[in-house]
Amino acid sequence: MGIGVVVIAALFLIDRFAPTLFQDSLPDRAQDGLTLALSVLIEALPFVVLGVVLSIVVQVWLPPDLIHRWLPRAGWARRAVLSLLGMLIPVCECGNVPFARGLMMRGLAPAEALTFLIAAPIVNPIVIITTHAAFGFDGGILVIRLIGGYLIANLIGWIYSRHPDPDALLTRQFTATCERVVHEHGTPTRRSLTQFLIELRAVMPALVIGSALAGAVQVLVPRDALLAIGSNPVLSIVAMMALAMTVAICSNVDAFFALSFASTFSSGALIAFLLVGPLVDIKMLALLRTTFTARTLVGIVAVVLTSAFAIGIGVNVFG
Numbered sequence: 085m086g087i088g089v090v091v092i093a094a095l096f097l098i099d100r101f102a103p104t105l106f107q108d109s110l111p112d113r114a115q116d117g118l119t120l121a122l123s124v125l126i127e128a129l130p131f132v133v134l135g136v137v138l139s140i141v142v143q144v145w146l147p148p149d150l151i152h153r154w155l156p157r158a159g160w161a162r163r164a165v166l167s168l169l170g171m172l173i174p175v176c177e178c179g180n181v182p183f184a185r186g187l188m189m190r191g192l193a194p195a196e197a198l199t200f201l202i203a204a205p206i207v208n209p210i211v212i213i214t215t216h217a218a219f220g221f222d223g224g225i226l227v228i229r230l231i232g233g234y235l236i237a238n239l240i241g242w243i244y245s246r247h248p249d250p251d252a253l254l255t256r257q258f259t260a261t262c263e264r265v266v267h268e269h270g271t272p273t274r275r276s277l278t279q280f281l282i283e284l285r286a287v288m289p290a291l292v293i294g295s296a297l298a299g300a301v302q303v304l305v306p307r308d309a310l311l312a313i314g315s316n317p318v319l320s321i322v323a324m325m326a327l328a329m330t331v332a333i334c335s336n337v338d339a340f341f342a343l344s345f346a347s348t349f350s351s352g353a354l355i356a357f358l359l360v361g362p363l364v365d366i367k368m369l370a371l372l373r374t375t376f377t378a379r380t381l382v383g384i385v386a387v388v389l390t391s392a393f394a395i396g397i398g399v400n401v402f403g
Contacts, residue, residue: 091296095114096110098304116303117299118299119299120299120303121296121300122299124295124299125295128295128334129291132178132182132287133179134179135178135182136283138173140279140283141186144279151187160238163195163237163241163242166192166200166241167203167207167234167238167241168203168207170200170204170206170208171208173208177334177335178291178371180200180201181287181375182283182287184200185283186283188258195243195247195253198237198376199237199241200237201237202237202241202363203233203236203237205233206229206233206358206359206362206363208336211336211339212226214336218343219343225354225355228355228399229355229359232355232359232392233363236391236392240387253376253377254376255374286374290371290374291370295332297370317350317352320350320352320353321353321356321393321396321397321400324345324354325356325389325392325393328360328365329366332365332367333361352396352400359388359391364385364388372384
């Protein structure tokens with residue numbers, strides 16, 4: 085309700101004091117925002133449910149030591165393997181969050197779960213196929229996206245693996261949920277149903293809020309202002325990263341959205357968009373907030389943006 089009031093007030097204030105900022109009228113912009121929010125929500129919902137189901141399979145139906153048995157013992161090797169796990173799970177970034185929660189409930193360290201979460205939306209087989217369909221191998225966009233996402237994920241995993249108190253990365257609500265699940269008894273079917281409700285109650289409010297924010301930002305921020313700086317090799321990267329965080333497009337189809345800017349923006353800017361969007365857009369951050377503290381998310385965003393910017397600059401300079 086609070087977010088809704090702020091958005092409505094902002095729309096009226098913009099319409100009152102800057103009527104020329106947007107071409108469309110206030111009712112049209114409000115309708116567009118609602119449509120965009122609903123489209124993001126509907127697009128993400130099936131993947132969230134699938135992620136919850138996979139999470140339950142890991143928590144309830146798999147042997148407790150199965151995951152740890154096939155993972156290497158060395159920390160860096162475990163993270164390297166987990167960052168490739170997304171190749172086996174064709175779920176977008178939204179569905180990866182409940183799945184990662186299930187992995188942590190089975191004893192996976194927060195840093196290891198983060199490595200999976202950051203890499204999975206990019207090494208996803210559907211994402212690889214759609215990125216190739218949009219760009220092919222032109223300019224190395226597909227290869228750089230895969231390598232860049234993999235390196236960023238392992239960098240974040242390494243940084244947080246050195247945290248002196250890993251549990252401090254997690255919210256109190258998630259820690260309490262883990263303790264409740266560990267001590268829960270009953271038949272596998274009963275535990276599955278209970279966990280299904282627990283996970284949906286945790287991620288659905290975040291998904292709705294994240295979708296609403298994505299729709300609101302798109303009608304409150306003039307896209308023309310972002311596109312006007314597309315020719316600058318540095319500012320174009322910043323603009324596309326900002327766009328990636330606000331439009332909240334599913335990683336399975338974001339390559340086709342980026343393709344529409346190929347004639348206006350540099351290759352480095354397009355790659356920065358394809359790296360930032362699946363990892364730290366508004367919707368994804370709202371979902372991550374169900375599990376990780378705000379301080380942790382600030383650090384993740386800083387690493388992702390800095391790394392994506394550096395990769396984009398490198399492509400523009402040396403590409």
